[in-house]
Amino acid sequence: MQFTDLKAQFEAYERGIRAQMEEVIQSTRFILGPKGEELERQLAAFTGAKYAFGCSSGTDALLMALMAVGIRPGDEVITTPFTFVATAEAVSLLGATPVFVDIDPSTYNIDPGRIPAAVTSRTRAVIAVSLFGQCAAMEEIAAACGGRDIFILEDACQSLGASRNGTMSGSFPKVGVTSFFPSKPLGCYGDGGMAFTSDGEVADRIRCLRNHGQRERYRHRMVGINGRLDEIQAAVLLGKLPHFRRELAIRKEIGRRYSENLGDVVTVPETAQGNTHVYAQYSIRTPRRDELARHLKSVGIPTAIHYPLPLHLQEAFRDLGYSEGELPEATSVSREILSLPMSAFLSGPDQDAVIRHFRNFFGK
Numbered sequence: 001m002q003f004t005d006l007k008a009q010f011e012a013y014e015r016g017i018r019a020q021m022e023e024v025i026q027s028t029r030f031i032l033g034p035k036g037e038e039l040e041r042q043l044a045a046f047t048g049a050k051y052a053f054g055c056s057s058g059t060d061a062l063l064m065a066l067m068a069v070g071i072r073p074g075d076e077v078i079t080t081p082f083t084f085v086a087t088a089e090a091v092s093l094l095g096a097t098p099v100f101v102d103i104d105p106s107t108y109n110i111d112p113g114r115i116p117a118a119v120t121s122r123t124r125a126v127i128a129v130s131l132f133g134q135c136a137a138m139e140e141i142a143a144a145c146g147g148r149d150i151f152i153l154e155d156a157c158q159s160l161g162a163s164r165n166g167t168m169s170g171s172f173p174k175v176g177v178t179s180f181f182p183s184k185p186l187g188c189y190g191d192g193g194m195a196f197t198s199d200g201e202v203a204d205r206i207r208c209l210r211n212h213g214q215r216e217r218y219r220h221r222m223v224g225i226n227g228r229l230d231e232i233q234a235a236v237l238l239g240k241l242p243h244f245r246r247e248l249a250i251r252k253e254i255g256r257r258y259s260e261n262l263g264d265v266v267t268v269p270e271t272a273q274g275n276t277h278v279y280a281q282y283s284i285r286t287p288r289r290d291e292l293a294r295h296l297k298s299v300g301i302p303t304a305i306h307y308p309l310p311l312h313l314q315e316a317f318r319d320l321g322y323s324e325g326e327l328p329e330a331t332s333v334s335r336e337i338l339s340l341p342m343s344a345f346l347s348g349p350d351q352d353a354v355i356r357h358f359r360n361f362f363g364k
């Protein structure tokens with residue numbers, strides 16, 4: 001059994017993916033061409049954002065989003081400690097300071113109620129991470145920043161296709177970014193990402209930043225990066241995109257089945273009011289996590305831990321001065337969380353096997 005079955009997905013969509021890639025190879029336009037533009041058009045329409053920019057990765061999209069809203073050394077950026085490292089890395093790379101705020105243990109997303117206490121005169125932005133496939137509490141986060149000049153960014157690297165109160169993940173103001181890392185719900189065959197915004201000025205800056213700060217060739221308006229999505233990756237994504245909505249529906253159904261069958265033995269994911277969940281990860285919580293993972297591995301069921309150590313306790317952020325007892329919700333979740341196999345190609349028998357072995361472990 002595969003944790004994410006990319007082979008079965010390729011076999012199902014092979015013709016479409018190969019045809020898209022072949023067109024790129026024949027055209028010899030590998031960087032900034034029609035495939036990327038088409039993908040940007042389709043995903044802007046899908047999310048409802050006015051502008052979409054294909055980027056070299058989710059990490060680079062985050063970095064450019066922060067650059068586009070003007071984050072600089074000395075600024076503070078509030079975010080969650082329970083996320084992939086890239087969220088806070090982008091802040092630190094710009095010389096700004098990540099300020100970690102504990103999570104709501106029911107959704108694993110940042111707890112908006114704790115944000116006001118973390119706001120200082122240097123706070124310039126909040127990065128809300130829509131972890132595991134459901135949106136952070138975007139309106140509450142905006143309200144918690146109440147009337148101040150604080151940009152809100154959504155790290156939607158795990159939540160493309162999710163929505164909150166009818167708004168699609170990625171399209172909340174000011175900027176949203178996603179990742180096309182191969183194992184994401186919409187993944188390419190290498191690194192890739194996208195930045196979304198409906199703000200014309202921010203869009204203009206991201207367009208420039210991702211192409212070495214140039215609008216016209218060899219005229220550099222600002223210091224940018226090589227942050228472009230390449231045409232081969234855009235082609236792979238165009239080959240998969242027609243199937244994306246159906247895949248999301250299947251993921252949702254697998255999530256429902258897991259929850260229905262595992263909810264009496266472990267803590268299953270809760271979908272917050274107004275949210276839809278795309279289960280980029282289907283993650284349960286149990287104090288017997290390590291034992292359970294070993295048992296599942298022994299019967300051929302792969303699992304993964306997202307994430308074993310929250311960011312405030314990582315060596316890379318030691319200089320920020322956090323200590324063990326701080327941010328207790330994130331710390332305790334990181335000791336108990338376990339992600340189960342999930343993809344639209346997880347067969348019925350494989351789902352049954354996960355449920356059966358899981359329940360066996362708990363003597364049910």
Ligand SMILES: Cc1ncc(COP(=O)(O)O)c(C=O)c1O
Pocket residue numbers: 057058059060083084086087129155157158178179180181191192193
């Ligand atoms: C929450 C989160 N943020 C950022 C990233 C970075 O994306 P990428 O791997 O495309 O750089 C990821 C993906 O791994 C992620 O899950």
